[in-house]
Amino acid sequence: MLNVTDLRSGYGRIPILAGINLDVKDGEFVGILGHNGMGKSTLLRTLMGYLPVTGGDITFDGKSLKGLSPTARARMGIGYVPQGREIFSSLSVYENLRMGCLMAKQAEKPTIDSILADFPRLERLLERPGGALSGGEQQLLALARCLCGGPKFILLDEPTEGIQPSIIEEMIETLQKLGRERSLTILLVEQNLNFITSLSERVLILQKGLIIREVPPHVAKDRAMMEEFVGMV
Numbered sequence: 001m002l003n004v005t006d007l008r009s010g011y012g013r014i015p016i017l018a019g020i021n022l023d024v025k026d027g028e029f030v031g032i033l034g035h036n037g038m039g040k041s042t043l044l045r046t047l048m049g050y051l052p053v054t055g056g057d058i059t060f061d062g063k064s065l066k067g068l069s070p071t072a073r074a075r076m077g078i079g080y081v082p083q084g085r086e087i088f089s090s091l092s093v094y095e096n097l098r099m100g101c102l103m104a105k106q107a108e109k110p111t112i113d114s115i116l117a118d119f120p121r122l123e124r125l126l127e128r129p130g131g132a133l134s135g136g137e138q139q140l141l142a143l144a145r146c147l148c149g150g151p152k153f154i155l156l157d158e159p160t161e162g163i164q165p166s167i168i169e170e171m172i173e174t175l176q177k178l179g180r181e182r183s184l185t186i187l188l189v190e191q192n193l194n195f196i197t198s199l200s201e202r203v204l205i206l207q208k209g210l211i212i213r214e215v216p217p218h219v220a221k222d223r224a225m226m227e228e229f230v231g232m233v
């Protein structure tokens with residue numbers, strides 16, 4: 001589905017991604033683990049087209065994404081939930097979901113009804129302004145809004161940041177269910193070991209703009225092994 005070869009990108013003349021190689025197959029959940037500042041968000045922004053590729057290539061379903069706008073990539077079926085959620089805080093939960101449908105030209109009511117069936121917590125908050133939700137509820141809304149666009153592949157940037165543990169568990173269950181029911185493929189970047197290992201079939205370690213190794217989830221789950229092998233925890 002996604003194939004990334006020797007990908008380079010950065011901000012102006014500052015290089016951040018230094019040659020990323022990565023494959024994500026149809027239906028896979030792949031996690032990328034890395035400390036602050038290692039380039040996780042930069043990778044997702046580059047895959048979505050918000051940052052220019054300065055070297056290498058990205059192909060999605062066999063087509064190169066180079067030079068395509070974020071909107072064109074969204075139309076190809078790539079969804080993006082950025083770090084910090086970026087929901088519309090003055091619009092209600094329902095209006096936020098409508099925006100997700102509008103941007104993707106999806107039929108509104110059936111799409112929202114079907115998404116809400118997987119997000120019972122949001123169903124109780126439909127009239128509330130997005131800005132009046134808790135951090136975890138906003139994260140669920142950002143994910144639900146992204147799903148309104150009908151993506152087949154989702155880029156998820158640190159969904160657990162600043163979120164209480166009970167909602168993290170709910171998010172894990174929701175994503176597992178969505179993966180099964182909607183045959184989604186997910187590339188997730190995170191610092192939360194429990195979240196990433198609960199969801200990912202493979203965990204890749206990103207350090208200084210490079211994927212330095214792949215670890216199976218059972219190794220990533222083991223804090224002592226992670227400390228010893230990767231210097232991560």
Ligand SMILES: Nc1ncnc2c1ncn2[C@@H]1O[C@H](COP(=O)(O)OP(=O)(O)OP(=O)(O)O)[C@@H](O)[C@H]1O
Pocket residue numbers: 011014016034035036037038039040041042043083
């Ligand atoms: N707009 C920007 N202009 C210049 N440098 C930036 C910009 N955004 C990020 N950087 C730098 O790029 C590097 C990688 O940042 P990035 O946000 O990709 O890291 P990250 O792994 O996602 O970290 P975090 O978990 O803190 O979000 C950092 O050194 C950061 O300071």
